[in-house]
Amino acid sequence: MKELSLNILDIAQNSIHAEATIVRIILTETDETLKLEIEDDGKGMSEEFLARVTDPFSTTRKTRKVGLGLPLLKLAAEQTGGHMTISSREKAIAPDHHGTEVAALFYKNHLDFTPLGDVISTVVSLVQGSPDVDFVFVHEMPDRTVELDTRELREVLGEDIPLSSPDVLVWIRESLTEQYGTGD
DSSP: OOOHHHHHHHHHHHHHHTTOSEEEEEEEEOSSEEEEEEEEOSOOOOHHHHHTTTSTTOOOOSSOSOOOHHHHHHHHHHHTTOEEEEEEEOTTTOTTSOEEEEEEEEETTSTTOOOOOOHHHHHHHHHHHOTTSEEEEEEEOSSOEEEEEHHHHHHHHOSSSOTTSHHHHHHHHHHHHHHHTOOO
């Protein structure tokens, strides 16, 4: 993928398909590294599937026989000298603490580092496409932290205004843009 934001979108979509009620997207950035963590409380994966999840020919999709999201993320991290880890607990085995965690470390100064891309549009698209799922987005950088927690928005908006409302989506985009300092 040409941008890490597209990997984020793909993996978060996997979380949504796994019936997650909350998806956490955490970016921790230093001058040298970018760590991406995506955690969910979805139904999790079996140990057998987890062992082969980075094989592009392992997928739960019914529409195609190839799943490239995690294999491409792993490749993107490893090409920079970094790595990717995945852990998962099945709901059937761990009913109180289930879900999946994906973490990838990238070295930003490497020639093969994939740029982050339009992460604001990724977050807005996730909220728009799955307004009943809660998203926590945090991007920690050396000079600032950008945050969005849809649970806080729900508290302010109440039950009558959906997160997929055009006015809410515009507010989310403007809030993130302002936090990133890119709205000048």
